[in-house]
Amino acid sequence: xxxxxxxxxxxxxxxxxxxxxxxxxxxxxxxxxxxxxxxxxxxxxxxxxxxxxxxxxxxxxxxxxxxxxxxxxxxxxxxxxxxxxxxxxxxxxxxxxxxxxxxxxxxxxxxxxxxxxxxxxxxxxxxxxxxxxxxxxxxxxxxxxxxxxxxxxxxxxxxxxxxxxxxxxxxxxxxxxxxxxxxxxxxxxxxxxxxxxxxxxxxxxxxxxxxxxxxxxxxxxxxxxxxxxxxxxxxxxxxxxxxxxxxxxxxxxxxxxxxxxxxxxxxxxxxxxxxxxxxxxx
Numbered sequence: 215x216x217x218x219x220x221x222x223x224x225x226x227x228x229x230x231x232x233x234x235x236x237x238x239x240x241x242x243x244x245x246x247x248x249x250x251x252x253x254x255x256x257x258x259x260x261x262x263x264x265x266x267x268x269x270x271x272x273x274x275x276x277x278x279x280x281x282x283x284x285x286x287x288x289x290x291x292x293x294x295x296x297x298x299x300x301x302x303x304x305x306x307x308x309x310x311x312x313x314x315x316x317x318x319x320x321x322x323x324x325x326x327x328x329x330x331x332x333x334x335x336x337x338x339x340x341x342x343x344x345x346x347x348x349x350x351x352x353x354x355x356x357x358x359x360x361x362x363x364x365x366x367x368x369x370x371x372x373x374x375x376x377x378x379x380x381x382x383x384x385x386x387x388x389x390x391x392x393x394x395x396x397x398x399x400x401x402x403x404x405x406x407x408x409x410x411x412x413x414x415x416x417x418x419x420x421x422x423x424x425x426x427x428x429x430x431x432x433x434x435x436x437x438x439x440x441x442x443x444x445x446x447x448x449x450x451x452x453x454x455x456x457x458x459x460x461x462x463x464x465x466x467x468x469x470x471x472x473x474x475x476x477x478x479x480x481x482x483x484x485x486x487x488x489x490x491x492x493x494x495x496x
Contacts, residue, residue, distance in 0.1 A: 215360075216462055217251060218249045218461070218463070219252075219418075219420055219460065219461055220251070220252045221253050221422035221449070221458070222240045222253065222254045223423055223425050223436055223455075224422075224425070225424060226261040228262040228267065228430060229429075230271055233259055233280075234283050236456070237254055238283065241291065243458055244458055245293060250361075251359065251463075252295050252296065253390065253420055253422045254298045254422050255299075255422045255423050256299040256311070256368050256424065258298055259301060261394065261428045261430060262301075262430050263430040265347055271301075274302060274304075278302055280297075280300055281300070284297055284316055285321070286320060288319075288320050296313070296364075296392070298368065298422055299311050299312055299368050299369075299392065304348075308348065309347055309348050309349070311327065311344075312325055312326065312327050313366050313368055324355045326353075326355040326368070327350070327352075327353075328368040329351045329367075330371050330374050331345045331348055331370065336398060340396065354377055356386050362386075363386045364387075364389075365378060366390060368393070369391060369392065370393075372391040372408070372411060372421075375411065375414065378415055378417075382415035382478055388418045388420060389411055389419050390419070392421055393424070396434065400435025400437065404423075404437055405439065409441050409447070412441040412442065413443075413444070414477065416443045416478070418440070418442060418443055418465075419439070419440070421439055423435065423437060423439075426453075426456075435453055436454065436457070439459075440459060442467060443467050443470070448461040
C-alpha cells in the first residue's frame with residue numbers, strides 16, 4: 215500500500231510558541247499536498263545554544279505545549295505526525311532530545327530519546343558537547359505505521375549503521391534521521407550518509423532537517439531528503455531555510471530491493487582477531 219510522505223524543513227528559533235505556529239502552518243500545507251505521514255526536524259520546538267536560556271524555554275513532557283499541540287494537530291488532520299525531536303526537561307538538570315510519532319488518533323505511537331550524542335571540536339572553532347546537556351537514550355524504536363514498519367533515530371545516530379541494521383532486521387522498510395546537521399558536516403557527509411543507510415538496508419530513508427542561520431548563531435545545513443531503497447534521491451530540499459518536500463512511498467520497493475541484494479539474509483557471524491597485528495598479517 216503506497217502513501218505520501220512529507221518532510222518539513224525548518225529554521226527553528228528560540229521562541230517555542232512561534233515554532234509551534236510555524237509547524238502547524240507547514241503541516242497543514244503538507245496535508246493539502248496529500249501527505250499521510252509528515253516529519254519535522256530535530257529540535258523542532260526550540261533551537262537555543264545557551265543552556266540556561268534553553269532550560270528556561272522548555273518543560274517536562276506532561277506540561278509541554280508542543281506535545282499537546284502536535285497531538286491535537288495529528289488527530290485533526292488524520293495523519294501520522296513524526297516530530298523529529300523536541301527538547302524537554304528530563305530531571306536532574308538534564309534535557310531529553312526526544313522524538314515522537316503521533317498516530318492519526320492523536321495518541322503517541324512511539325517515543326525515542328537520541329542514543330548517540332555529538333561531542334566534538336570542529337576546525338572552525340565550534341565546539342559541541344551534547345553529553346553535558348542531554349540524557350542519552352538506551353533503547354532503539356520501531357513504529358508500526360498503517361503501511362509498514364518505520365525505524366526512528368535522530369541526527370548524529372546516522373553515523374552508527376548498526377542501529378539501522380537492527381531496525382531493518384526488525385522489519386523496518388523505512389528508516390529516519392531527522393536532523394540539525396551543521397553546515398560544515400552537512401556539506402561533506404549528509405547526502406552520502408542518507409543514501410548509504412538506504413542502500414545497505416534496502417530501505418527508504420526519510421530525514422527532515424533544520425536549515426539556515428538560527429537566532430542563537432548556529433548555522434544548519436538543511437537539504438531535507440527522501441531516498442529510495444535503491445539509493446535514488448526521490449526529493450531533496452535546499453539549504454537556505456524553511457521548505458517542504460513530498461514523495462510517494464511504496465513499501466513493496468523495499469522488499470524488492472532486499473530480494474535483489476539480500477544483504478540482510480546473507481549476513482554471517484564472524485570472529486575478529488584480538489590482536490590487530492595478527493589481523494594485518496593474515
